[in-house]
Amino acid sequence: MENLFFNTTYSSMQDTLLKIAVFLLIAGLFIWLIHLVFSKLLFRKNKQRKEVHLRLAFLWAITGCILLFNSYVLILLYRNGLDNLQWTSVQFYLGILPQLVTYTALIVFFFMRRSAFKKIIHQPSIL
Amino acid sequence: MATPTIIIGIGTSGLYTLKQTQRFYYETYGTNKPNNVEYLYIETNESNRSGGTPIGDDIRRVYVSLDNMAKMIEDLQNSCGNPPWLPDKSMALSAGLGAGGIRACGRLALWGRNQHGNNFTNVIKAIEGAYSRVTNVSNNETDQKGKPSVFVVGSLTGGTGAGIFIDMGYLIRHIISDIKDLYGLFLLPKEPAAIRGNEVKYGNAYGAIKDLKYYNNMMNKYEEKWPNGFNKDEVGPPYELVQFISQDYSNGIPAISSLGGLYKMAGLYLFLNIAGIYEKRRERLVDAAGNSLIGKYGTFGLAAIQFPKDQIQELVAAQLSINLIERLTDSNQYYLNGKQRQISRAVIQKSMPEVLDQILESGFEALNVVEGDDLLLSIDKDAIKINKGEIKGDVVEYIISMFASTRNDNYHALVNNNIRVALNAFIDGIYEQVDNSLQNTESLYYAKYTLETITESIGRTFKYWKSIGLSSKPQNWDNTLRQLAINCTKKTYKTVLEHDAVLKDRLRTIFSLMKIHLSIKPLTDIRNHIKEGRIRLEGNSHELPKLQLFDDLIQQANAITGKNDELESSTTTFTRTMNNIQGDIDDITLPILRVYPSNSFTTECQKAKDTFVQKGGHVRSMSEVIGRQNMLTYLKQQLKNNFDNELYLDFLKAFRLKMSTLNCVEDFNVAKHISRSPGDSISIAQRATSPFLKVNKILEPNDSLPRFVTGSNINEISEVLKTFDKQNFRGFEDSVDGKKELPDLKNIIVFYDEKGNFNPIEDLSYIHLMKGAYENVPDGLADPNINSKRWKNNRSAYTTN
Numbered sequence: 049m050e051n052l053f054f055n056t057t058y059s060s061m062q063d064t065l066l067k068i069a070v071f072l073l074i075a076g077l078f079i080w081l082i083h084l085v086f087s088k089l090l091f092r093k094n095k096q097r098k099e100v101h102l103r104l105a106f107l108w109a110i111t112g113c114i115l116l117f118n119s120y121v122l123i124l125l126y127r128n129g130l131d132n133l134q135w136t137s138v139q140f141y142l143g144i145l146p147q148l149v150t151y152t153a154l155i156v157f158f159f160m161r162r163s164a165f166k167k168i169i170h171q172p173s174i175l
Numbered sequence: 176m177a178t179p180t181i182i183i184g185i186g187t188s189g190l191y192t193l194k195q196t197q198r199f200y201y202e203t204y205g206t207n208k209p210n211n212v213e214y215l216y217i218e219t220n221e222s223n224r225s226g227g228t229p230i231g232d233d234i235r236r237v238y239v240s241l242d243n244m245a246k247m248i249e250d251l252q253n254s255c256g257n258p259p260w261l262p263d264k265s266m267a268l269s270a271g272l273g274a275g276g277i278r279a280c281g282r283l284a285l286w287g288r289n290q291h292g293n294n295f296t297n298v299i300k301a302i303e304g305a306y307s308r309v310t311n312v313s314n315n316e317t318d319q320k321g322k323p324s325v326f327v328v329g330s331l332t333g334g335t336g337a338g339i340f341i342d343m344g345y346l347i348r349h350i351i352s353d354i355k356d357l358y359g360l361f362l363l364p365k366e367p368a369a370i371r372g373n374e375v376k377y378g379n380a381y382g383a384i385k386d387l388k389y390y391n392n393m394m395n396k397y398e399e400k401w402p403n404g405f406n407k408d409e410v411g412p413p414y415e416l417v418q419f420i421s422q423d424y425s426n427g428i429p430a431i432s433s434l435g436g437l438y439k440m441a442g443l444y445l446f447l448n449i450a451g452i453y454e455k456r457r458e459r460l461v462d463a464a465g466n467s468l469i470g471k472y473g474t475f476g477l478a479a480i481q482f483p484k485d486q487i488q489e490l491v492a493a494q495l496s497i498n499l500i501e502r503l504t505d506s507n508q509y510y511l512n513g514k515q516r517q518i519s520r521a522v523i524q525k526s527m528p529e530v531l532d533q534i535l536e537s538g539f540e541a542l543n544v545v546e547g548d549d550l551l552l553s554i555d556k557d558a559i560k561i562n563k564g565e566i567k568g569d570v571v572e573y574i575i576s577m578f579a580s581t582r583n584d585n586y587h588a589l590v591n592n593n594i595r596v597a598l599n600a601f602i603d604g605i606y607e608q609v610d611n612s613l614q615n616t617e618s619l620y621y622a623k624y625t626l627e628t629i630t631e632s633i634g635r636t637f638k639y640w641k642s643i644g645l646s647s648k649p650q651n652w653d654n655t656l657r658q659l660a661i662n663c664t665k666k667t668y669k670t671v672l673e674h675d676a677v678l679k680d681r682l683r684t685i686f687s688l689m690k691i692h693l694s695i696k697p698l699t700d701i702r703n704h705i706k707e708g709r710i711r712l713e714g715n716s717h718e719l720p721k722l723q724l725f726d727d728l729i730q731q732a733n734a735i736t737g738k739n740d741e742l743e744s745s746t747t748t749f750t751r752t753m754n755n756i757q758g759d760i761d762d763i764t765l766p767i768l769r770v771y772p773s774n775s776f777t778t779e780c781q782k783a784k785d786t787f788v789q790k791g792g793h794v795r796s797m798s799e800v801i802g803r804q805n806m807l808t809y810l811k812q813q814l815k816n817n818f819d820n821e822l823y824l825d826f827l828k829a830f831r832l833k834m835s836t837l838n839c840v841e842d843f844n845v846a847k848h849i850s851r852s853p854g855d856s857i858s859i860a861q862r863a864t865s866p867f868l869k870v871n872k873i874l875e876p877n878d879s880l881p882r883f884v885t886g887s888n889i890n891e892i893s894e895v896l897k898t899f900d901k902q903n904f905r906g907f908e909d910s911v912d913g914k915k916e917l918p919d920l921k922n923i924i925v926f927y928d929e930k931g932n933f934n935p936i937e938d939l940s941y942i943h944l945m946k947g948a949y950e951n952v953p954d955g956l957a958d959p960n961i962n963s964k965r966w967k968n969n970r971s972a973y974t975t976n
Contacts, residue, residue, distance in 0.1 A: 080670060087671045098680035102668050 053120070054127050058142035067146035075113055075150050083109035103165045110158040117151060177211055178355060179309035179323040180449050181302070183347070184216035184234070185339055186281070188330030188362050188438065193234050195442020196449070197227075202485035203450065203919055207233040210312040211321070212449050213305035217298060217343075219284040219335045229492075229828035237301040239284040240291035247287030255286070255400045259974050276375045278382060278972035281338020286402050295402040302350050322355035324453065326445060327414070330362040331383040332376035338972045341386055344413025345397050349405075356457065359414040360441060365422035365430050366869050366941045374948040375970075381945035382970040384935050387417060389975035391471045416460065418473040419935055420444075420867035425874065428862060432764040439765065440477050440867065447885065447925060451917045456881040456929065459912070463879040469931030474874075476930070478766035478863035480856050482843035482922040483776070490756045491783045491839070492830035493749040497736045499795035499826065500749075502617060504729050509618035510794050518621050523628050531632040534604030538597035539690045545589045554586070554686055558678040562667075574660035574682070578689050580649035586686060591693055598697040602714030605629055605701065609720050610807045617797050617806065619732070623725035626705055630722075633702045640691060647695035655692075659685050720807070728810055735819045747823055768859040770848045779840070786839040800829040842921050846891035849924070850898045857904045860884075863926035864906045870938040874930040882907065885915040886924040892916070895924060 052067060086105040094101060124147070125133070134140040141148070184193040193214050197207045207228055208214060214234040219241050227234075241247070245264045252261065262279035286295055309323050325347050329336030340359065347357055361383075364376045389395050391412040398408050422430040422437050431437050448456070463469040508515050543551050557577060560566055566573045580587050608629065613622035640646070644655050663681045667674040701719060704712045708721040737750025760769055760776050771779050791799075801809050813821045834840065849856040866874060876882060884907050886892045896909040907913050907926060936942060952966040961969075 084671045087668075087673050097684060098673065098676050099666075099668075102671065102673055102677065105671075 054124055056124070056128055056133065056140060056143040058139045058145075064142065064145050068149050071146045071150040072153060075117065075154060078113045078116060079106075079109050082112040086112070100165075100168065103161070103168065107158065107161055107165060110154060110161065114151075114154050114158065117154060121147060121151070177209065177321075177449075177451070178453060179211040179312065179321045180326065180453070181213045181215065181305045181309060181323055181351075182326045182328065182445055182449070183302070183343065184214070185327060185329035185343060186218065186333050186335035187220060188333070188336060188434075189328050190216045190218060190234070191435075191438040192328045192360075192362075192441040192445065195439050196445040197232075197234060197442075199443055199446035200449065201228040201230065203446075203921070205230075207231065209449060211309045213309050215301055215305055217285070217301075217335070217339070219281060227824065229489075229824055229831050231824065235301060235305070237298055238291070239287075239294040239298065240289055241280060241284045241287070242291060243289045244280070244283065244287075247283055247289055250288060251283070251286055251402065254404075255402055258399065260972055262968070275334055276379065277334045277969045278338040278379055279334075279968065281334035281336070282342060282972045283338075284335065285339040285342055288402070293402070299346070299350060299403070302347060306351050322353045323351060324356045324358070325351065325354060326358050326360060326448065328360040328441060328445065331380040332362070332364050333379065336361070337379045337383040340383065341390055341397070341413050341973055342399075344390075345399075345407060345409055346401075348409075348413075349407065356416075357414050359417040360444065361417060361419055362437060362441065363419050363421040363868070363935075363939075367944060370944050370948055371953070374953045377945040377948035378966075378970040381942070381949035382972070384939075384945075385949075386971075386973040386975045387413070388934070388936050389973070395975075412471055414471070415464075416469065416473050416931075417471060418475060420474055421869070422867070423869035424476075424862070424865045424867065425869050428865060430764065431766070431867075432762060435759075436762055436765045437867070439759070439767075443479065443925070444475065444477055444927075447917075447927065450920065452881075452883075452885060452915055452927065455883065455915050459879060459881040459929075463877070463931065466879055468877055468879045470933070472933055472935055473929060473931040474866040474868040474870075474933075476766075476863040476866045476928040477925065478768075478859045479923055479925045480768045480770060480845050480849060480859055481924075482771060482845055482848075483760060483769050484840050484842065484922045486756045486760060487776070487779050487783050487840050488831050488834050489827070490753055490780050491787065492827050492834060493752045493756075494780075494784060495787065495795060495830045496823075496826035497749050499797065499800070500732045500736045502795055503619050503797070504732050505618060506620045509616040509621050510796075511616060513792075513794055518618065518624065520624055520628070523621075523624050524631070527625075527628045527632045528635070530608055531629060531636065534601055534608065535636070535694070537604055538600035538694065539687065541596045541600045542590050542593060542690050542693075545593050550586060550589065550686065551683060554682045555679045558682050559675055562675050562678055570664050571657075571660045574663055574685070575653075575656055577682070578656050578685055580652055587689060587693075590690060594693055594697060597690070597694055598701070598712070599714040601694075601698065601701055602712055602719045603717055605705075606714060606717035606720060610717075610805065613807050614805070619725050619729050622807075623722060623729075626720060626722055626725065630702050630705045633698055637695065637698070640695065645688060645692050645695070647692065647699070652689070652692045655688070656685065659688070718811075724811070724814070727814060731814070731818045732822070735823055747820065749823070749826075752827075766859060766862045768855055770843070770845060772843055783834065783839045787834055787837060790837040790839070791833060799833060800826055844891070845922060845924050846886065846888070846895050849895045853898045853902050856895075857899055857902055860899065860904065860906060860926045864928050866928070866930045868935075869940045870933055870935075871940050872933050872938040874933060876928070877932075878912075880931060881927065881929040883913050883915050884924060884926050885917055885920065887916070887918055887920045889914055889916040892924065 052070065058064065083102075083106050086108050087102055090105050090108060091101040182193060182196065184190045193216055197214060200209075201207050207230060215237060216234055217237045217239055219239050221238060221240070244262075248261055248264055251258065260279055260282060262277060262283060284294060285298060288294060288296075306323060310321065327340065327343050327347070329340060331337040331340065340361065344357060344359065348354060363380050363384075364373065367373055367377065370377055390397055393410060396408065396410050397413070398406075400406050420437065420441060422432075422434065424430065431440065460469060502510065507518055509518055510516070543549060554577075561570055561573065576582060577585050578587050579585065580591075582588060605626070609622050609626050612625040613619070616622070644651070646652070659681075663678060663685075666677075668677045700710060701712060704710050704719055705721055708723045712719040735748045737748040757776075759765070769776065773779055773782070797806050797809075813825075864876070884892050884896065886895075892914045893909055896907060896913070899905070899907070900909070906928075939945070949970050950967065952961060952963050
């Protein structure tokens, strides 16, 4: 497990792809979990439509997930030691590719959902 | 005990005189008449009505209709043995308004009946009613039945008065068997500068005097079969005493300039009689009659020195009323918390969407419950049923069936059948909004703009609804509903266990949209009603106001200030009132000398207004007139009634009352003023010694005839008479008979001198001119059918030849 989350050494593309899949799966799991909690706790007194609350809660869930991922990255850097990281080596970047992909995916996903949410709010539509 | 009195006005002049009597009484006592006095007027012209005082009108009208004269004549020919005085049908048809100056037509009005009723019976009933009321009051007050006195007042120049005055005398005696006295006070035309053009007036008056002379002769008999079947057969004069007055003076002093002035003096005379001089007069008249010093004809001179407190109050009240109406109808400004502000349509428009949202919300909320069932709860249950899979068939179709317009057992049908509830809520909401605007600003324009802005906001809301695909058409709704139903099945949020809440919410949203779709039609009706007023719409407690309502209110309110000439000339406006008061004050031919502490009517009015503003604030408010009453309700009510008249009276009454409460015009001691400057006062008192009639015979003062000064305090009257004596004027004696105290008669001293012992048919200085007008057809009449016989018939109403 430690190898999966804190090892920054590139071994093979197959491992990297597997790690990306695991990271995305875990991120998704976290988002769902936080969304589940937020959907019960946030905006309970808001008079907006339920769907609006849930979409807003979902954005907060992604934000929460990004925060958690940031915390994980901090721990990752701490455990490996900043001085030991080969910032100029391609191998290093291939080693942290799952983290980079997950991070980027979370941010892109956030803005995609945000954009959809804004559309719902601002467009004069009842559908 | 005050004598119960009935004053009966006949014809238009009778009405105008009664109005003056009522006015004098109101000015002095604050009420229109004492309880034991009744005013009646009998009129053939339907458009003539009494105006009343600020506290209303106590003159009872008896309309004797002359509609369908030919039928009336035919009827009397059959029922009364074809009396010879009846006008011929062709003559009657050309009479025009009222009796048309034809005496026989006036008499026909009293005797006849038509589709409006039986005139004769109506007059009898009115007199019986008045008799019953005046005697009942006196019974209550003293437990002793008082015999009533009756005054009949009118002019002898027209058709009505000159036609019925003799019948009225005998009829009144017949109805009131225990009558104390029956007096006639009849107005004659003044000495003509030229008779041309006035032949009817003078001819009628001559004919009337001639007829009266006939019945005053004990050798002659009044013998008629009345329309009620009673054969009246009586020897003796119709009246104890008939007094004639005209705009002339016997001693060459200029005549009263207007007929209005003569009505005023006749009104003052009648007022003084009901106020208390009647008993004093009667004591003297009984002696005079016993000594044959008065005869059957009399006249009088009357003059007064007055501080016109009432006129000042009325004029200032009219000014204040105009100020208030100007506030109501100001299109640019309004007052809020005593501060003047600009009416800004932008400000009104800014706040209106939020207000309309609240109104719509309240209407939509009202639709959530149908016959006690909460539809929202029911929808929630349906959502849970759907999520649990307890429904048959497809979810989308099931949702569509819940809200589709094609079914009559779903939410659509329930709400549609209940849509009136929302309409009521919308109407009440809009009404309240407009009402609040009016109540807060007291500006009709502000309220109108509020209503206008509401309609604009409804229009904008419609546009928005249209933009999101909503309309009132059922087909459109069903199409939209399908999309909404499909949307319900997407993204159900089951993963976060919120599918029930989401579906409930989505179904409720569909329900809200359905309510909007169903409300578009009633809201369109509301908008059309406000703008065009084609449909009448009422909410639970209010009728929806229209823009036209405010336009009407503004227009009519402006009209009673005299800003436009849309009101009929007979309608009273504040400007007309002010002009009439000013005209009356400025009329120097009237034998009433107006005196003031400041020597100026204008200054007194300004002083009164300044005092009012100082004590009552500088901004006028409707609360001064209607108290805590709702302004919109009040104005709408007045609009349903006789707006200009009701508003006029309410405003005037309110401001007059407030002026009295704030004591804006203080009483003025007229007697002291006379003592200080007796010159003008003596000249006015001298005018009272000359009667209002130009006779060739010198009517010498006689101790047996009433001649006295009346005022509020007997000592002050004595002071006045002493002052006069010092100035060598001894027209009125400082004796018990020469003075009459009427404690409530503040601000005025009246000089009264009664004359008698003359015969108008011989002594009236211009009787020969009247006789000529009576006997000869004028040249160049428009109607070529009028020959000498017909002319004379028109001037005659009784068979006295």
